[in-house]
Amino acid sequence: MSREKLIEMTRSLVAHGEADTMELADEVVGVPASDYTDEERFELEKERIFKRMPLMVAPSCELPEPGCYKAMEIAGIPVLVTRQKDGTAQAFLNSCTHRGNPVAEGSGKATRFTCGYHGWTFKNDGDLLAVASPKDFGTVDKAQFCLTKFPTLERAGLIWATLDPRSTLDIATYLCGYDEMLEHFGFKSWHLFEQRTLPGPNWKTAYDGYLDFYHLPVLHKDTFGADFFNRANYFAWGPHQRLASPSTSAQKTGSDEIVDLTKIAEEDWPIDALTQGVWTIFPHISIASFYGGGGRGAMISQLFPGKTVGESFTTQFYVMENEPEDEAVRQGAHDQFAFLETVVADEDYTTGKRQHEALQAGMMDKVWFGRNEGGGQVFHQWVDRLIKADDAELDAIFAPQLEAAE
Template sequence: MDRIQRIGDVAEIMLDYVENKKTYQADNTMRVPTRSYTDHDQWRAEMELIFKRVPLMLAFTAEMPNPGDYKAMEAVGLPILISRDKEGKVRAFLNVCSHRSAPVASEGHGNCPRFVCKYHGWTFGQDGRLIGVAESRTFGDVDKAGLGLRRLPCEEKAGMIFVCLTPNAPMDLDRYFRGFLDDYDAMDFGKWTYLGSRVIEGANWKIAFDGYLEGYHFASLHPETIFPRTPSNCTHYEGFGPNIRIGFPQKRIAEALRDVPREQWGTQENNGFDFVRIMFPNVSTFIAPEITQVAQLFPGPTPEQNRTVLNYLRRDPIRDEEDRAQVETMIDFFRDVTYKEDYLIGLEIQRGLEAGAHDELVFGRNERGNQYFHEWLNWYLEDDPTRPEPKM
């Protein structure tokens, strides 16, 4: 089905939800063991069978658009280096020198023609090749061809850079996303402006991610920020493999679409309805007219912690210093809402789970996004590709 037609059909469904006080309904409720959020063995399995196997969105084209640009970061405890060479090709490596395992680039962004290890000065090209050994005359013979940076599977698509954290692992973005990235292509996401990021920390990564997957809590948890615009417990879900497009109608959807021809409803995102786009296992994107927030949730070093990078982008570049100041204010507002209204209660939930009051959590029929996420989580943890995949 044509993308615009499909979104228009979803808009029609959401209009019905608002007018008739309905929401998307799963067939049944779902129970999840509370130990899923506290158990060390499950946490280790999630790292090995999910985070180190699936494509992770680690950077934006807008974050490193020029030849020589790079980004060095930590993901799931691993030091990662993403580099764009002089021809514009993006590559990813473990940020680990082949001599004595020191980093070859400091964490953050930069632009350089080569990477030099600060420990002993070994030099690597943008393609990861070892091109220089300091004091080579006294060091002895080395096989430079076999001592490059350890490469990771990497692909740039739809304005984003995806990396698999296991060297030589297969990575097929088309099969994994199943048309989900078409929205980003249609928005010309690769040409947007990267505005910056904020980092927040919270409870178990799944506790935090559960909050991005439903709107059942809007009235009680966000009475002054989200609820005035978006009704609570009124949500639509679409699955694209393990990824989800979540539709949130606005309270004014009928008014917004009244004078828009039906065949154009699929072009009206942010005018009567919004989407949150979920990339399994750890990315949530909310595109608003003023600014876009993309949350990357990374499990912390223990099950009860997560580190979330909140990235901010928009279509237009920064105009002047006044515009930059306004953008920074808006970024801080989004960060504060996310942390104070979502992540703080997540820490309370973590304490509640560890108290052992209940053996299970229950996700309602109206929380299909959470159910679908946990179904796919369990599918990966079973590590059996012959098992039927979950369906929305």
């Protein structure tokens, strides 16, 4: 069913490409400029979205083997993600259950974690293994002192976690069937080639750029080129969106060759044609396919709010279908990733920071999203909707979206 949906979307893109048209939103929409600059609004977004909604905490290939782990901080919450002995992924609160000190830093491989404060030791699955000087400390029920687990789900080669151990929102329901579409990338068996973290502007300012092809031939005229496409059709699964340019052509899988889709039977359309464009996972992920030196790859951008309203940070994962064995492919992938750093850091995020500074002057009531910027309209509508929703409403919000996708 999901492949049929990919073909259906591609058929629509080809038809619009032939007609030189695009799908348009109903109207031009204004968003309050204060949504980007208000500190109280920013704190509310962290509490109601980043601490309640499932977040993609890692691509599966970042934790390729049992024992692999990474520690991270999300909206002020210390998080530990591990690959357990049975191969499953699990996210925990990275706080010792004795005094709260983080039990892990950085990333690596370990079967156990020992708190650097008093020496309590936990297994990779979060169970408390040992209390230091147990006779002196006193008797405790170890089962009551395990690391706090966060709801975790691994699908389509990506790992999600909800940073609320009491959350009743089913992660699969939240994904609205989008994970079935993402399965077609095949990330489960991909290789993590490189990663880096970049500072950015307000998180919504940064995310707006991932939902916008309109700016490509203007802001990126010196990198992508002034004749680069600026149109996008949007496809939605609840708050998650794919944007792709209407076109009759696509890159052929495994090469730099561009093929005319109108001359190929639909069942023979290459996977790159079916998955082209940018795939966003609300509220903070962007996935875009690239070729480096002929190797099929993708950049997964993981965006989080920073400590203040004008700050964010983005970890970029460059993943590849196959680990490069040829030096030319390896160098090509490295060059591609370096090029994308220039595009995002020097163009997108530098512009976003200037934009945020201008908005902080408080002289604009609204910012605007045109009929050709439907993705941004939908994104801000979902932010508003989820900020206002009670915890008990969340399943009822997403369940119909999943049913519609099925």
